[in-house]
Amino acid sequence: MKRVYVNEKWCLACHLCEYYCAFANSGETDMVKALKDVAISPRIRIEQQGDISFAVSCRHCTEPLCVKACISGALTQTDGVIAIDRDKCVGCYTCILSCPYGAVMPSPQGAVQKCELCVNNAQGAPACVGGCPNRAIVFEER
Amino acid sequence: MEYVIIGNSAAAVGCVEGIRQRDAAGHITIVSQEAFHTYSRPLISYLLLGKTDEQRMKYRPDDFYEKNGCTLLSGRRAVRVDGTAHRVELDDGTALPYDKLLAATGSVPFVPPMEGLEQVKERFTFYTLADARALAAALEKPRRVLIVGAGLIGLKCAEGILARASSITVVDLADRILPSILDEEGAALVQRHLEAQGVRFILGDSVARFDGDGARLKGGQTIPFDVLVTAVGVRPNVSLLKEAGAQVQRGVITDVHGRTSLPEVYAAGDCTQSVDTVTGESRVLALLPNAYMQGEAAGISMAGGEGGVDRAMALNAIGFCGLHLMTAGVYDGEVYEKKDGSSYKKLFYADNRLKGYILIGDVQRAGIYTALIRDKTPLDSLDFELICEKPQLMAFTRAERAKKLGGEA
Ligand SMILES: Cc1cc2nc3c(=O)[nH]c(=O)nc-3n(C[C@H](O)[C@H](O)[C@H](O)COP(=O)(O)OP(=O)(O)OC[C@H]3O[C@@H](n4cnc5c(N)ncnc54)[C@H](O)[C@@H]3O)c2cc1C
Numbered sequence: 001m002k003r004v005y006v007n008e009k010w011c012l013a014c015h016l017c018e019y020y021c022a023f024a025n026s027g028e029t030d031m032v033k034a035l036k037d038v039a040i041s042p043r044i045r046i047e048q049q050g051d052i053s054f055a056v057s058c059r060h061c062t063e064p065l066c067v068k069a070c071i072s073g074a075l076t077q078t079d080g081v082i083a084i085d086r087d088k089c090v091g092c093y094t095c096i097l098s099c100p101y102g103a104v105m106p107s108p109q110g111a112v113q114k115c116e117l118c119v120n121n122a123q124g125a126p127a128c129v130g131g132c133p134n135r136a137i138v139f140e141e142r
Numbered sequence: 143m144e145y146v147i148i149g150n151s152a153a154a155v156g157c158v159e160g161i162r163q164r165d166a167a168g169h170i171t172i173v174s175q176e177a178f179h180t181y182s183r184p185l186i187s188y189l190l191l192g193k194t195d196e197q198r199m200k201y202r203p204d205d206f207y208e209k210n211g212c213t214l215l216s217g218r219r220a221v222r223v224d225g226t227a228h229r230v231e232l233d234d235g236t237a238l239p240y241d242k243l244l245a246a247t248g249s250v251p252f253v254p255p256m257e258g259l260e261q262v263k264e265r266f267t268f269y270t271l272a273d274a275r276a277l278a279a280a281l282e283k284p285r286r287v288l289i290v291g292a293g294l295i296g297l298k299c300a301e302g303i304l305a306r307a308s309s310i311t312v313v314d315l316a317d318r319i320l321p322s323i324l325d326e327e328g329a330a331l332v333q334r335h336l337e338a339q340g341v342r343f344i345l346g347d348s349v350a351r352f353d354g355d356g357a358r359l360k361g362g363q364t365i366p367f368d369v370l371v372t373a374v375g376v377r378p379n380v381s382l383l384k385e386a387g388a389q390v391q392r393g394v395i396t397d398v399h400g401r402t403s404l405p406e407v408y409a410a411g412d413c414t415q416s417v418d419t420v421t422g423e424s425r426v427l428a429l430l431p432n433a434y435m436q437g438e439a440a441g442i443s444m445a446g447g448e449g450g451v452d453r454a455m456a457l458n459a460i461g462f463c464g465l466h467l468m469t470a471g472v473y474d475g476e477v478y479e480k481k482d483g484s485s486y487k488k489l490f491y492a493d494n495r496l497k498g499y500i501l502i503g504d505v506q507r508a509g510i511y512t513a514l515i516r517d518k519t520p521l522d523s524l525d526f527e528l529i530c531e532k533p534q535l536m537a538f539t540r541a542e543r544a545k546k547l548g549g550e551a
Binding site for chain 1: 152156184185188193194198199200201202430431434435438458460461466468470505506507508509510512513528533534535536540543544546547548549550551
């Protein structure tokens with residue numbers, strides 16, 4: 001299965017992936033409208049310390065602890081992609097307690113949010129990958 | 143192959159999904175005492191709160207049984223397991239033959255003997271959807287509610303009915319709330335938060351007797367109330383397998399693949415004991431993720447595989463009126479502590495390993511800590527200062543990070 005991978009050697013800490021992610025999941029068609037004066041809540045997040053930086057997003061694990069632990073049945077895995085049903089999620093955060101990568105996070109709309117590889121928005125392919133200027137984030141089979 | 147599953151909750155669903163990973167053909171019969179589609183038990187408090195409804199709180203979609211080739215015997219109770227003849231007898235007199243059997247009978251609320259309890263007209267436990275419906279009906283008019291028990295279930299119940307009850311008083315024998323998962327300081331913080339929402343606590347005291355419409359406490363106070371909820375705790379529901387001769391202590395004893403001491407009989411979930419991977423001790427870990435994963439492992443083994451992974455541990459994620467807390471593992475060894483405002487964090491470590499944590503308020507990325515405990519990661523292989531400050535992958539070495547983020551997870 002194709003997944004998002006990061007190469008920290010190439011990461012510039014420009015945070016563009018975060019903006020592309022936020023735009024992709026905003027439901028807006030205009031990037032300026034989606035992001036201007038908005039406190040973004042991206043599903044991919046940069047970790048940064050000194051001159052090291054890298055992006056972290058859901059690994060879409062083959063043994064997804066978040067899905068197995070989900071108390072409501074809101075997290076499911078279909079064809080490898082782990083997605084959240086916000087309608088079912090009550091925001092108990094058991095998935096946040098379970099994810100070894102820290103890749104599931106509270107959503108400003110209540111419930112939780114996580115990377116769904118842009119399969120459930122209008123992008124069709126991970127926007128963070130397309131938006132990375134230095135190819136530090138790739139979408140490939142490994 | 144004939145599979146029979148007793149129970150229809152998290153462990154049972156895990157078992158179905160485990161079986162279907164290996165065996166698409168075998169027939170599965172589910173015996174369910176509760177006459178509902180499988181639902182998320184912990185969501186009964188969110189139901190009262192209005193954060194979900196009976197459709198959305200279903201643990202699996204409507205077509206779950208059909209898609210997985212299951213026959214659901216809804217509202218049927220298994221009354222006897224005959225481990226020699228490989229049959230389960232039901233309360234309607236029928237008998238189900240099995241090749242492989244799973245007991246996923248869960249917990250039952252424990253109601254301690256209290257003088258005068260029988261005379262309390264409106265008393266409830268808080269464990270099932272039927273309990274939640276009954277409590278909601280009793281609170282159609284605002285009433286004064288007394289909850290006996292300041293554990294997880296009692297407090298989730300309190301949160302659920304906050305807007306419905308005219309007052310809520312919680313009594314517990316322990317001197318702090320959530321005594322099984324919080325230390326004194328953490329408990330005090332959560333208690334203050336709940337008090338600010340209007341919940342009244344009487345701790346270190348217990349009911350001596352009920353008379354009239356009040357509860358007389360051992361300490362001398364009388365608490366008038368209209369509706370009583372007993373939430374002192376739950377016990378593993380082991381009677382079926384115990385009578386069948388399986389090895390049982392507090393819970394049913396199984397190996398990591400869910401096998402009991404009886405041939406072809408498996409058990410999973412709240413009715414079992416698991417070996418806590420942090421302490422190595424066998425104990426009851428009545429938690430939903432644990433139940434699902436044990437059920438899945440049992441299902442895989444029942445279908446001829448080896449599904450067991452040694453990763454059971456105490457893990458709790460709960461929130462009360464917007465305040466989130468997470469706890470994991472055991473509270474032994476040295477302590478790293480950080481407090482600011484309403485945020486509270488304690489990390490417990492010993493022998494170069496993280497053993498447990500308590501997080502209140504800021505719980506972001508806590509799973510990174512959970513993984514350190516579960517994987518028994520040597521702390522000297524990490525940047526200890528960074529990992530204490532907050533859960534982050536930055537604390538790992540570059541090589542370790544490349545492994546974590548670079549391969550198939
Ligand atoms: C209010 C509340 C909040 C909770 N919150 C959390 C939480 O936030 N996180 C968490 O991890 N856990 C939580 N729990 C605990 C969690 O619900 C349990 O750990 C989980 O449901 C256990 O699943 P199980 O499948 O082992 O058993 P159960 O859910 O107890 O189900 C067992 C089923 O078997 C049926 N059964 C029993 N005997 C028979 C028989 N002889 N014949 C037919 N059927 C039978 C019972 O009727 C029952 O439906 C909460 C529980 C409650 C009540």
